[in-house]
Amino acid sequence: xxxxxxxxxxxxxxxxxxxxxxxxxxxxxxxxxxxxxxxxxxxxxxxxxxxxxxxxxxxxxxxxxxxxxxxxxxxxxxxxxxxxxxxxxxxxxxxxxxxxxxxxxxxxxxxxxxxxxxxxxxxxxxxxxxxxxxxxxxxxxxxxxxxxxxxxxxxxxxxxxxxxxxxxxxxxxxxxxxxxxxxxxxxxxxxxxxxxxxxxxxxxxxxxxxxxxxxxxxxxxxxxxxxxxxxxxxxxxxxxxxxxxxxxxxxxxxxxxxxxxxxxxxxxxxxxxxxxxxxxxxxxxxxxxxxxx
Amino acid sequence: xxxxxxxxxxxxxxxxxxxxxxxxxxxxxxxxxxxxxxxxxxxxxxxxxxxxxxxxxxxxxxxxxxxxxxxxxxxxxxx
Numbered sequence: 001x002x003x004x005x006x007x008x009x010x011x012x013x014x015x016x017x018x019x020x021x022x023x024x025x026x027x028x029x030x031x032x033x034x035x036x037x038x039x040x041x042x043x044x045x046x047x048x049x050x051x052x053x054x055x056x057x058x059x060x061x062x063x064x065x066x067x068x069x070x071x072x073x074x075x076x077x078x079x080x081x082x083x084x085x086x087x088x089x090x091x092x093x094x095x096x097x098x099x100x101x102x103x104x105x106x107x108x109x110x111x112x113x114x115x116x117x118x119x120x121x122x123x124x125x126x127x128x129x130x131x132x133x134x135x136x137x138x139x140x141x142x143x144x145x146x147x148x149x150x151x152x153x154x155x156x157x158x159x160x161x162x163x164x165x166x167x168x169x170x171x172x173x174x175x176x177x178x179x180x181x182x183x184x185x186x187x188x189x190x191x192x193x194x195x196x197x198x199x200x201x202x203x204x205x206x207x208x209x210x211x212x213x214x215x216x217x218x219x220x221x222x223x224x225x226x227x228x229x230x231x232x233x234x235x236x237x238x239x240x241x242x243x244x245x246x247x248x249x250x251x252x253x254x255x256x257x258x259x260x261x262x263x264x265x266x267x268x269x270x271x272x273x274x275x276x277x278x279x280x281x282x283x284x285x286x287x288x289x290x291x292x293x
Numbered sequence: 294x295x296x297x298x299x300x301x302x303x304x305x306x307x308x309x310x311x312x313x314x315x316x317x318x319x320x321x322x323x324x325x326x327x328x329x330x331x332x333x334x335x336x337x338x339x340x341x342x343x344x345x346x347x348x349x350x351x352x353x354x355x356x357x358x359x360x361x362x363x364x365x366x367x368x369x370x371x372x
Binding site: 038041042044045046048049052055056149150151154209210211212213214218219222223226229230233 | 302
């Protein structure tokens with residue numbers, strides 16, 4: 001039978017662990033709400049921008065214009081891996097790293113062999129993992145989470161766009177967790193550059209006879225960088241919300257597990273206590289018997 | 294006419310206005326009621342909004358404006 005004191009110490013330690021996981025769950029829930037708000041706030045901008053881009057592209061053949069739409073043979077690839085700075089979020093980060101590794105080992109293995117594949121880490125978990133491999137590592141942007149807003153993400157996007165325009169990369173993909181709900185996140189691999197041309201809606205053409213200033217082509221050229229920035233911003237916001245959702249779920253499970261563990265330990269403790277009492281009574285009774293005799 | 298000023302971080306303004314002055318790429322211009330449909334890019338500058346209760350100024354950093362059927366939408370990268 002386990003020592004009474006030992007069991008008591010274990011119960012206390014599991015109890016304090018449970019308190020921590022419970023607190024982390026609560027914090028994650030609050031942060032999740034804020035992250036979800038940010039997604040909702042940016043949605044009108046993204047959808048409107050897309051709509052205007054479609055309206056403009058409708059009558060002009062913009063698909064072939066612009067440096068960001070140029071499709072080149074894929075020799076040099078950049079993978080943007082969006083993870084979090086902190087752990088304890090279930091499979092959130094390992095899912096991203098597994099997907100990126102699959103891209104490295106399978107889809108782009110020829111580029112890796114030629115040393116033409118780079119990984120740009122957003123979030124400390126990815127930078128910790130890929131900084132070990134100097135051939136792959138292209139730097140990190142872990143500080144983006146300390147003040148997550150459009151401008152800080154736009155700076156990263158501009159850097160990537162510049163590299164693409166200079167021909168340092170022929171293709172840029174983003175790997176991130178898409179937010180579905182607190183319990184479900186999908187790992188998404190999305191092509192950032194070259195852009196896929198906006199869809200052209202033929203039907204509405206006659207209805208909206210727009211004046212374009214300065215010119216349709218120029219507007220498309222101006223809007224495309226904006227839409228690329230928006231796409232990256234959306235990916236990072238999604239990933240941020242997913243992180244807190246994943247952590248909330250993981251911590252909720254951990255709290256439940258701790259509760260079960262405590263239950264088992266309490267049972268064990270009470271059994272041991274009962275056995276000790278029974279033993280004592282046995283001794284007393286035996287002693288009394290001996291005196292009588 | 295109805296005006297919305299939207300940035301990726303939040304909706305800055307939404308409401309009925311009488312006129313909007315924006316820094317268009319080809320020069321500043323004013324949008325009044327029943328303006329013809331227009332899409333124009335904006336440069337950095339001031340957006341002057343006139344409502345029934347007064348005027349309001351917004352400093353925008355680049356963006357695009359769309360006017361369609363008395364609905365004005367300004368998408369700015371930051372305000």
